[in-house]
Amino acid sequence: MIHALGVLSRPPITDREDLDLVVGVMRDLMPGVSRENTRLMGLIQTADQFLTCRVSVPGCYGGLHDRARKAMNDWDRRRLADAWEHVRGPRGRT
Template sequence: MADQPRLSLADHAMIHALGVLSRPPITDRAGLDLVVGVMRDLMPGVTRENPQLMGLIQTADQFATCRVAVPGCYGGLHDRAWKVMNDWDRRRLAEAWDRARGAK
């Protein structure tokens, strides 16, 4: 398995923000605009050269540029965040599992 590029602090923040935005039914929507604002501020520091982050970055960019009529409600972007976060988590799980089995 190829070595994975290190993630910057902005990369980690974007991933965590998308994690929060991917589950609005169980998250207090009142804070979601703040989450998007933080993510928007950190997006210039995201590692756009990392192909593994492309789906996450595209979704984060959509949140960052979205103007909402109802605070905390970003419509279909929540579903998109859910999908890209599940894909990200599955890939990270598979990588960790491969490494754990190789360590034996």
């Protein structure tokens, strides 16, 4: 799910030919995604919106690309903060 949203969100999206395929892969994977993990909720909600979106132009999901970009950037920032906290360890925590 995370990698699929990355493909759907990272600019520039110039070749939309495979984006419907990416959404199809995500559709197959979503039943296995744990909805109990609160850290994933922003990504899950965004993925669900791609799965229910009706497109008039193949590969063009309108504002969902921007929503995915925002959700992925938030995810990346939180993972970076977690990694930094881990690297700093107990000595960096006050």
